[in-house]
Amino acid sequence: DGGxxxxxxxxxxKEGQNVTLSCEQNLNHDAMYWYRQDPGQGLRLIYYSQIxxxxxxxxxxxxxxxxxxxxxxxxxxxxxxxxxxTAFYLCASxxxxxxGGELFxxxxxxxxxx
Amino acid sequence: xxxxxxxxxxxxxxGQEVNITCSHNNIATNDYITWYQQFPSQxxxxxxxxxxxxxxxxxxxxxxxxxxxxSTLSLPRVSLSDTAVYYCLVGGPLHNxxxxxxxxxxxxxxxx
Numbered sequence: 001d002g003g004x005x006x007x008x009x010x011x012x013x014k015e016g017q018n019v020t021l022s023c024e025q026n027l028n029h030d031a032m033y034w035y036r037q038d039p040g041q042g043l044r045l046i047y048y049s050q051i052x053x054x055x056x057x058x059x060x061x062x063x064x065x066x067x068x069x070x071x072x073x074x075x076x077x078x079x080x081x082x083x084x085x086t087a088f089y090l091c092a093s094x095x096x097x098x099x100g101g102e103l104f105x106x107x108x109x110x111x112x113x114x
Numbered sequence: 115x116x117x118x119x120x121x122x123x124x125x126x127x128x129g130q131e132v133n134i135t136c137s138h139n140n141i142a143t144n145d146y147i148t149w150y151q152q153f154p155s156q157x158x159x160x161x162x163x164x165x166x167x168x169x170x171x172x173x174x175x176x177x178x179x180x181x182x183x184x185s186t187l188s189l190p191r192v193s194l195s196d197t198a199v200y201y202c203l204v205g206g207p208l209h210n211x212x213x214x215x216x217x218x219x220x221x222x223x224x225x226x
Contacts, residue, residue, distance in 0.1 A: 004157075033214065042201065043158070043216040059215070090157050094214075102148060103203075103214065105157025 006106035023091035118217035136202035
């Protein structure tokens with residue numbers, strides 16, 4: 001089945017550690033996105049990528065890094081510089097460019113910093 | 115980029131029709147309007163998308179007035195399973211950035 005796979009679903013980390021969240025899609029979509037969601041809040045854009053080897057900062061990119069070496073993969077690294085990393089992280093993809101806003105989301109990764 | 119404004123929350127009862135309105139005063143000519151539904155601890159899922167007038171699918175209708183500065187998601191005969199957060203999203207190829215920003219969403223609670 002086509003879709004977006006995020007892993008791990010749950011992740012615990014100690015303060016000062018970097019962690020990488022995986023996002024893979026087999027929808028052949030050009031654009032991919034990472035959002036962060038805090039309890040009771042909406043989604044905030046961290047990074048997005050319209051094409052391989054290119055990505056742009058969203059509204060809350062500080063403390064995060066991404067790469068887009070392959071069309072189907074867009075991993076997110078939460079670095080030790082991110083002061084409040086405990087959150088629900090959502091990856092999404094879209095065809096890109098033709099119709100705005102039709103996003104396909106993964107099931108999310110919940111990160112807890114101990 | 116078009117900013118969206120929605121009511122924070124709404125309550126309804128099973129079997130009623132629910133209308134959620136989203137304001138997007140600075141929508142651009144090429145922008146589409148898309149609505150998503152999100153359940154707790156899940157990713158949002160697409161409900162409906164439109165550009166102007168009315169769009170209907172098997173789960174909802176989307177009404178967009180001529181000036182396109184707002185849109186209304188209509189859910190007919192809601193059930194308990196429609197309790198969720200609903201987001202409207204405005205974006206399109208004109209921006210050429212694919213920087214899609216979500217608003218705060220509307221939390222719909224359906225009661226028996």
